[in-house]
Amino acid sequence: MVKVTVCGAAGGIGQPLSLLLKQSDLITHLSLYDIVNTPGVAADLSHINTKSKVTGHVGAAQLEEAIKDSAIVVIPAGVPRKPGMTRDDLFKINAGIVRDLAVAAAKFAPKAFMCIISNPVNSTVPIVTEVFKQFNVYDPKRPVGDKDRVRDLQSLLLDRIFGVTTLDIVRASTFVSDLIGAEASTLRIPVVGGHSGVTILPLLSQVAGTDKLTKEQIEQVTHRIQFGGDEVVKAKDGAGSATLSMAFAGARFALNVLEASVKGTSNIVECTYVHLDADQAGAKETKSVVGDKVEYFSVPVELGPNGVQKILPIGQINDYEKGLFAAAVPELTGNISKGSAFITEGAKL
Numbered sequence: 001m002v003k004v005t006v007c008g009a010a011g012g013i014g015q016p017l018s019l020l021l022k023q024s025d026l027i028t029h030l031s032l033y034d035i036v037n038t039p040g041v042a043a044d045l046s047h048i049n050t051k052s053k054v055t056g057h058v059g060a061a062q063l064e065e066a067i068k069d070s071a072i073v074v075i076p077a078g079v080p081r082k083p084g085m086t087r088d089d090l091f092k093i094n095a096g097i098v099r100d101l102a103v104a105a106a107k108f109a110p111k112a113f114m115c116i117i118s119n120p121v122n123s124t125v126p127i128v129t130e131v132f133k134q135f136n137v138y139d140p141k142r143p144v145g146d147k148d149r150v151r152d153l154q155s156l157l158l159d160r161i162f163g164v165t166t167l168d169i170v171r172a173s174t175f176v177s178d179l180i181g182a183e184a185s186t187l188r189i190p191v192v193g194g195h196s197g198v199t200i201l202p203l204l205s206q207v208a209g210t211d212k213l214t215k216e217q218i219e220q221v222t223h224r225i226q227f228g229g230d231e232v233v234k235a236k237d238g239a240g241s242a243t244l245s246m247a248f249a250g251a252r253f254a255l256n257v258l259e260a261s262v263k264g265t266s267n268i269v270e271c272t273y274v275h276l277d278a279d280q281a282g283a284k285e286t287k288s289v290v291g292d293k294v295e296y297f298s299v300p301v302e303l304g305p306n307g308v309q310k311i312l313p314i315g316q317i318n319d320y321e322k323g324l325f326a327a328a329v330p331e332l333t334g335n336i337s338k339g340s341a342f343i344t345e346g347a348k349l
Ligand SMILES: NC(=O)C1=CN([C@@H]2O[C@H](COP(=O)(O)OP(=O)(O)OC[C@H]3O[C@@H](n4cnc5c(N)ncnc54)[C@H](O)[C@@H]3O)[C@@H](O)[C@H]2O)C=CC1
Pocket: 007, 008, 009, 010, 011, 012, 013, 014, 033, 034, 035, 036, 076, 077, 078, 079, 080, 081, 090, 094, 097, 100, 116, 117, 118, 119, 120, 121, 164, 165, 166, 167, 168, 195, 240, 241, 242, 243, 246
């Protein structure tokens, strides 16, 4: 059985994301959780003649049943931005929502891969991590990819909690392909760092063809990738933020996690916002650039049966990108501490 739970499934992202997941043969049970409207969304999706069974669960009393024994929990629950707001402005409401969903996952789906979409991702991922640590939910019977490596309990807890930054990568390939005349769907651009404004770090110097671009073009497209979310918030004019492109990106990420874990397909690499596990060479290399205080960062990750198989090096960056990194670190470290402190200094769970 491969059960996938979408929390926030009746929302702007949740509905199209669930539709895209319903198309996958890798999923046998698609469980839709929200505080409203999931019976209707589930009834609708359940008429589609693909493999998975669909169930709808509404309200906290049905959360256990919704989440129990899931292989993956995808969380696009919470409020989106309106014009003039930053992602950090969403913390007040979304931090508590994500905490409660993480508590349920820690209790009822302790082996699940957690894909966190709710903003501010820079802070919500540390929230989920701290909740999991408090519940000490590592299952020692779960196999460890590399048996020769001695890894501490904490690392094992962290290698299945992912901040979904795939939309930044999707945007980067769309925007840059227009400029260099490449095929967008196959153009892979590493985007590292966090998921808000200046913390979003596209590594354009690593992409063939970008050497033809002028300094101004690089600066403009970098800015557009960093603030692509604002473009949608402005265009929607009070009616929310990116939902359809996020559903596309979220489905791509969740299905890649399944492809690597359920099917065992190797060499799947995605940039995703994870804990920089001290045991991983790629994490050490990243920390050597951004400093030890940065505990979470979006990095290229090779996915495997246990989630993060390997953190890959971020690779060479040029002087312009070094400047972007320096500008990202203060905001990112602030967002990370705020998320972690919400649990470590918050009320007992
Ligand atoms: N990581 C990323 O790249 C992106 C993240 N986002 C974020 O995703 C989140 C959702 O955005 P939208 O779908 O547009 O918002 P939305 O308002 O359309 O949907 C959110 C859903 O969450 C539900 N919800 C609220 N409290 C809940 C709870 N305690 N448990 C379960 N469900 C709950 C709501 O009922 C609603 O159906 C926002 O925080 C947004 O900022 C949006 C775009 C991209």
